[in-house]
Amino acid sequence: MRKWLPLTAVCLGAFMLLVDVTIVTVALPDMATSLHTTFADLQWVLDGYALALAALLLGAGSLADLVGRRKVYLGGLVVFAAASLACGLATGPVALIAFRGLQGVGGAAMFATTMALLSSTYQGRDRGVAFGVWGSVNGAAAAAGPVLGGLLTEHLDWRWIFFVNLPVSVIAIVVTLRYVKESRNPHATGVDLPGLVTFTLAAGAVTYALIRVGENGWGSTTTLGLFALGALSLLAFVLVELRSPRPMLDLGLFRSRTFVGIMLGGLLLSVAAFSYLVYTSLWLQSVRGMGPVTAGLTMLPMSVVAFVTAGVAGKKLHDTPARWTVGGGLLLIGVGALLLTPIGPDSTWTVLVAGLAVTGAGVGLATPAMASAAMAAVPQARAGMAGGALNTSRQLGNALGIAVLGAVFKTGLDHSLPGGIPVAALTGGQAGPMIAHDPALAPAVHTAFASGLQDAFLVSGVLGLLGGLAVLVLVRQPTAQHPAPAPTPAAATRA
Template sequence: MRKWLPLTAVCLGTFMLLVDVTIVVVALPDMAGSLHTSFADLQWVMDIYALALAALLLGLGSLADRVGHRQVYMAGVALFALASLACGLATDPAVLIAFRGVQGIGGAAMLATTTALVARLYQGRDRGVAFGAWGAVSGAASAAGPILGGLLTEYLDWRWIFFVNLPISVLAIAMTARFVPATGGGPRGRGMDLPGMLTFTMAAGALTYALIKGADYGWASGATLGLFGLAAVALLVFLVLEPRRAQPMLDLALFRRGSFTGLMIVAVLLSVAAFSYLAYTSLWLQSVRGMGPVAAGLACLPMSTASFALATLGGRYLHGVSPRLTLGVGMLLIGGGALLMTVIGAGSTWTVLVAGFLVTGIGVGVSMPVLASTAMAAVPPERAGMASGAVNTARQLGNALGIAVLGVVFHAGLTASLRHHGGGLSADALAGGQAAPLIAHTAPARRGTVEHLVHTAFADGLRDVFWVSGVLGVLGGLVALALVRSPMAPSRPPVPRRADEPSIPAAT
């Protein structure tokens, strides 16, 4: 039906920007060889994108409330496309990393506006279906990145992980211009909250950078502590300034409502419990189990398939169910899925993850659309960009926090297992993906013993990671059941269209 064409335009950008969070993971070794640089140096290809998303989402969402959500979305897609082209043509690591950062700015502009656009475009039952489709695309994209990245890198070239964005971007811009009505900005005379944007961006950027690089610098090092200190000071200044602003970037009064606070907590814990451990399971599958990039990516298929299916069905059939129950049950399923994977052992293969991935995918599919739509209901339509930016910032910070915290848990479990079983192996080397070389360079007489030790240590480390993820998922479910209520705000009528705006096509 033609009435879903605007949703298709929005979901194209959503899928593209979320796939690009993880699509480069399996391509980094090929990039390093092609550009004659180290694997460690190219970690910034991932990190700078995540940093831009987390730091700029709230500010760009606030900007979109003032100049129009469609306008900012289309500008974000265009910037994303140009940066993708530059990344694909890059012959120097510094150029690739720089334009990857620009790509992150475009991605932040899209992510800050997609849910606001969906909320404006659809009402009633159609809104539930639309958010279900948006959630299905979001959940599938998060798990599809490594699969697509592996296929493109293995059968074409690593540069195609960027070139593939160009036709999708052109289609997204054309469909948005044709089918998505233009939205006017905020009231005339409504100025930008520049102090709020500056201080929050500094706080989110410093915190994300500290979480990303804390393990490399050392958690107790001066650099890491300095970054955490800068984030704390910038956040404090932000909290002091915002209540004094006539038009604040983030209305702190929303946090007086238990529901909004609960939503932000759930957004953080959802990312930690459902996605942050994927980096360590991928390391185990490739480094220890010897799977290739494509096969390791396909191991995540049960999660993405279940997420896509449940989000699509949930948007259609759970429209009238309280978000308190939907989020609560969804988060409990996410926690339960992680706990199912604690059965991992030294002799386990990828099949030990299937049941947990399926249950987690169901939880993600149930939770993610409701998380977005309930956040939109917390504010009037002209502040939808702020709500979208807030919930997506919480998710991005949750992912960065989760990877950092679970990294510490994984490394501690790995170290404890190696110390308990002996063998003199380096936990740092194993955590850095060097399991196969360490085993290969062991004397033949000890190779079997060392291989068993490596498998045992990885299983012990991952088991701890799954336990922590499971507990945090359950905690998120309890927070949702205790705090989230519906409706959070009275429903507002849609903003009237101007005479010169295109209309949404009628259903056929």
Template sequence: MRKWLPLVAVCLGTFMLLVDVTIVVVALPDMAGSLRTSFADLQWVMDVYALALAALLLGVGSLADRAGHRQVYVAGLALFALASLACGLATGPQALIAFRGLQGIGGAAMLATTTALISSIYHGRDRGVAFGAWGAVSGAASAAGPVMGGLLTEHLDWRWIFFVNLPISVLAIVMTLRFVAAAPPRRGRGVDVPGLAAFTAAAGGATYALIKGSDHGWTSAATLGVFGLAAAALVAFLLIETRREQPLLDLKLFRRASFSGLMAAAVLLSVAAFSYLAYTSLWLQSVRGMGPVAAGLTCLPMSAAAFVVASLAGRFLHDVSPRWTIGGGLLLIGAGAFLQATVDAGSTWTALVPGLAVTGVGVGIATPMLASAAMASVAPERAGMASGAVNTARQLGNALGIAVLGVVFHAGLAGALRDHGAGAVADPSATADALAGGQAGAVVAQAGPAQRELIGQLVHEAFAAGLRQTFLVSGVLGVLGGLVALALVRRSAAPARPPQQQAQAAPPVPAARG
């Protein structure tokens, strides 16, 4: 059993940082009340964390390849713990958002190194088992976040969703230092700072424009200007990377259709499986009147299915071509979203359960192979880059997905209010803003006694319409990701290495036909 203790150390950090992507979902209404701000403003509490992960994973992965994966992983754990403490002590929304960004930096250092550590520690069949366990933890963590957040928020306080990270971080640091061997650092020319800055500007600008576009107007100079800056930063990033001897991301990797398919699948998996959870939680709490625990437990079918299936998939499907596991998993994720799109004004939480369970199965099948297939596509000295690339794609998908689906959800709310609220709602757009901000109760309470029942029914209709559109878009993106994976992804051997490197390299993951 001792040989699996390094895996436990790595999985502790992985679980913690991925839980924190979604653990705030059911706590946002309580946060908004405590900090005297709106649910909509606190969207940045979710996005800034995912954005920091996405923007910095490539740079931290490159740094880890040079400084050592264990060293960077432990440093990330320490920063994550300190930032979690600061988040729990925050007294205003701006401070909370800033500390969540720092938490994301620590999370990036952890996430960029986890799969590289597993790949260097385990070989052959053990590697397949290890990636299966890591995939089970990864798949279940994001889905378990709302459950844990609900329990901590309702029985303690929303601040405990951050305080709980402290003992876990200490345990993970102790286990890593004791059981994970430190590899000697490699000499290099340092991190690609210009590339990192350009990529961060591109990702941050696009996310900001998507979140604030409905406020400023999609054709306003401010929105178009930020989109333009994001596009210019992306072009600059591509130009920088083609001219660097040691780039942040080797663009030549994208010449291989399989690698490109893996990156597209990683983005679409996060969008289709997880990005709608914030709006589901808003409906359950502000319209259906559920508490944080009950709202969080609604996600239990997804979490349980993802954990069980990923454990089995890592053990029994590691010889299956990744196009079938990743592609099939994404098709199931899309099907799960379509099942949830049956929600209507009279629906309760039970309407979501079948779709969440199917989605969890898809996540459990796709997640383990997504990581191992990316690692198998590069030489060991590029392990940090491959790990950073696939995890960047997932977290960028989550950040952009929350923003994009937020636009879809708001449009569905406003459209339903215009269609069904003629005469009852003076300003559908303003009312949609209030509903999206978690103010459903206030909207109904402000109506006159004669109209209160009508407005209440209208609120239910609007939320159902917004959620249906959100689930439909998620379903389409899940199916699209599945088709891309089936068309492009293949099991591929790592790039050729010089003989002396081949002698030192770990045995490859067993190949599969297809």
């Protein structure tokens, strides 16, 4: 059993960082009430974490190759634990958002090193077993996140969704120190700091612009200025990477149309499948009056179907070309989101079941082949970078998706609400108290939420279908024959 202790240490970290993507979703209404947050604050609680993950994954991987993967993993665990404690103690939205970003820093260090640690620790059949368990743990994290978040929020307090990370982190640190061996890349030369800074600035500026567009407007000086900053930073990133002797991301990888297709697919999968869940949770709890546990259980059809489908697809369809599994999965995700659009003012949670189940089937079908296809599309020496780029695109898709769908949701809400009802109160999770104070507002609030969600589901569906078509057109080669295996159910990485 001792030989599996390194796997235990790695899986504990992976479970925590992936649970923290979804565990917050059902706690947002309670956070909004406790901290008196705005709609933008709620978005940043999720996006701060996702953005830090997306921006730092490739840089963390480079640092780990240079100084040691075990060291970076341990550092990530310590930062993640400290940030979790700070999140739980936060007394205002600004502090919570800042510490969520710090959590993302720790999560990036952990996520960037888990596969490399397993690959260096296990060989042969044991390596296959280790990656299989790791993938299953990822899937369990997705399914457990909303339910665990609901249980902790409803029976203790929303702060416990962060405090629960502390004992798990301590165990992971102890086991890692005792049983995980150090490994590094002897040919590593350094970290691409200019690339890291310009990429982070580009992603942050665009995401901030999208989150603030509801208040500032699309044509405002602030919005246009932020988009311009994002575009200039992205151009600077491209120039830096082209000239760097050790680029964080080798742009030559994008000469492969298959690689481009998989990157687009990964980004749009996160947007179309997961980004609307935060607004769905807001509707279930603040409008339909569900508790956090019940709201979390409502999202299980997606996670359970994704978990089962991924297991079946991984075993039965491993020889099927990736264009069909990934492209077909994205088309299913698009259809699943469109099945959610019949939501109306009188709808209950049952209107979500079919759409979430179909989306879960698409997620489970697309994910097992996605990472292996990305790595197969590039030279073997760049396989690790390709895998990191895919993880980055998915986390970036999650961050941008929350911002884009938030703007769409809020616009639909604005257009449907009669004058006199404060939109900020509804998007801040205060619909329940407002209706309790004045029951006459209930029909208008229910209609407005249904309209906002319809728009968000429609955009998600269209993006899912476009992602599927892009993969079918661009991806031409079969799934990989040699790279490291991918995480099993994508519900887990959400991102």
